Amino acid sequence: MTETPPTHPLDHLVLPTANLDVARARLTSLGFVVAPTGIHPFGTENCCVFLGDGTYLEPLAVGDAQAAAKAIAAGNVFVARDRAFRDRCGDEGFSAIVLSTGNAGADHARYVEAGLSAGGMLSFSRAFADAAGKSDMASFKLAFASGAGATDALLFACERINAPKVDRTALQAHANGATGIIEVVAVSNRPSEQRRLLAVAADAEEDMAFRLPNAGLTLLEPAAFETRFGLPASAPSELRFAGVVFSVRSTDTVATLLAANCIEHDIDGNDIVVRPAPGQGAVFIFREIP
Template identity: 50%
Template sequence: MAAMSSASKKPLAIDHLVLPAQSLADARGRLDSLGFTVAPDGIHPFGTRNACVYFADGTFLEPLERGDAALRAEAERDGNVFVKRDSLFRERIGAEGFSALVFATGDAAADHRRFRDAGLSAGDELFFSRPFVDAVGKSDVASFRLAFAAARDAVPFFFACERVNAPAVDRSRLENHENGVSRIAAVTITAANPAATGALVASISSARAEDTSAGARIDLANARIDILPSAQEGAEGGSGSFAFESVTFAVRDLAATRALFEDRGIAWQERDGRLAVSKTTGQGADFIFEEST
């Protein structure tokens, strides 16, 4: 395989995935039916709300609701990139989906400079804090610094997330899922030009993209990113012609996960020894479950 990009620093790992939802109640209901433990609602100071699904390796899903309209409007006027990109996604793509792939970083300010120098910055850094409540109601404050990146013609986006203050709460109950999921194993991106998109993602994540027979692949410390051709495949497609298509989860016992889905009437298909559950209301991407440690 030929390398498309080389890393300039230690590759970033996946931190979390942003999944816009029309309704957190719908997202919570859908994720609960799939056997995920969903955290209490979180409220951002700029109006959006989430109901996260946390995993034992520190990664998580962030279903995101629009929330307080006045606070959102104020945030957009102030240049809040997170809110502006969420609004753009909903306007162009829809109220349900998979809008952002987020990388963990120890220095968001340095990543912001790196994105800016590479011509990939999506706007100003963002620092904020919000309350965090665990499964038994204990609360603390979580603080984050974010640096944003995007291709010029793209609606989906990326950001690096620095956890400035980790709340002193017990997340173990929230990280235990009835479906047996322990971590995010992979994210699949479909792209008109997999090579160009692979180079984009490699640059943002400081990782190395490799050509594959199907497209491109990026191996991170905690997951992989597969980039496959979309229906609009062609050399004319720029790096902005892509979509976050699916999330693959590692489960301890695939037979137990299958039994849970059958008991709850969850529709699934078996693909190469894995279970695939198509996106629907409250689930903004296709979910794939594979047996892995």
């Protein structure tokens, strides 16, 4: 029997941070262009890093604690899970993987049927501005998945109801030469019990490594993570997202930039590994792709 490949591409990654100014400074020092601050209608805010392959990073902070509290009381899963992550893991980290979908309602139904729904769907709109200040409205519909034991990790499907008609070219011209995300790495003390969650979210067959249409998603035990990247995995967890592998044009360019900005890093073959720091909630790996 032929296995059905995953049909949900990687959309973006959610990286909680205590302060967007700190995140902006850290990401800029790593050679990324950081977009203007985006304000959500439920108390959170972001400063995204957009990549040429269509994926992006979403550093996320709480800008209005009162509005966030009201959203949680009203059943907003996105804000509630952000609060829960911060309560358990602190204000810096990597809390969610977001997959692109053309039908969030169908994904929500799949999650419910599998017993993996994290709660009700969310629809919202927010203003978006490009590097030149041109703005438009972006609208989204989200469906959330999480396992019973995977309290440190959230996956959700994102349907773009209205995509911003703005030019992101300047926002994708990163000094480090980053062009996209090759792989996202998760860590679990019990990976065999968590791979079903990843499979349902990706709408794929169960495995330890998934080939999404535009990136890889790999599940490792802590020891395997440390062996691969030379850094210890974060605190023990049923499931936690831990690493992001970026494609870059030249690792020499990255190494020179990091050295100039006094960013500690390790070189391992074709990879440059940067450990997490405030404003950078995951291990970042830069890999040269010819």
